[in-house]
Amino acid sequence: MAAASAVLRSEWTKIRTVSSTVWTLASALFVTVAMGAGLCALTNATFDDMREVEKATFDPTLVSFYGMILGQLAMVVFGVLVVGTEYSSGMIRTSLAAVPQRATFLFSKIAVAGALALVVGLATSFLAFFLGQSLLGPHRTSLGADNVLRAVIGGGLYMGLIAIFSMGVAAMLRSSMLSLGILVPFFFLVSQILSAVPKAKEVARYFPDQAGSTIMRVVPDAMNSEEAPYGPWGGLGIMVLWVAVALLGGYLVLKRRDA
Structure with missing residues (x-):
């Protein structure tokens, strides 16, 4: 029986020695911060042109996180690669031979990768906030304002959970290409389109990205x-709950199907 600590160290070694996963996380941070900063600067320059109702419900904290629209794509890719690469490379057989306890293998991988995604997500969220607020000029807010700290921490949790959800989906589908082929259109097309359709948006608001992103709002509307x-x-x-269902599904597939 493989010791849990040894499995965790093994999974950490796999992640840090694969350049694609490292660069994907770096991209998530850079893209989110850079895009958020650019949009904050643009918002500051065009603030007077906004409609009065938009000025009245202006949320400077949320504007800092607009870059997460693209940053979460990198987190989806990271989550899929962490699990899917085992199948595409054929390493899953070697991994399960070394760690026959499938629950230990899967959840050790998710624990290590998930913790890393959460750390990067929190770093990204705080950097995006502070840089964005510095560019908003007189329209900025502060970390000490009501509910702002909750929103900033929530932004990091959101990015981490997106990655973990993607790991669960990849474990169920056992394919990086298939997982990306479903998750990317879902988050960036299906979810966004349905959230704008009058009847469908009542359902779309319970999608993981739509529901989870509310944690980053300080102003409800x-x-x-x-x-x-x-x-x-x-x-x-x-x-x-979506993440838990995805992880449970991934575990059941791994448990019941051959590598």
């Missing part, structure tokens, strides 16, 4: 958007 039927922590809770 930010930028004249509709207020969600749940609070920030309720939305994050819905996202956690």
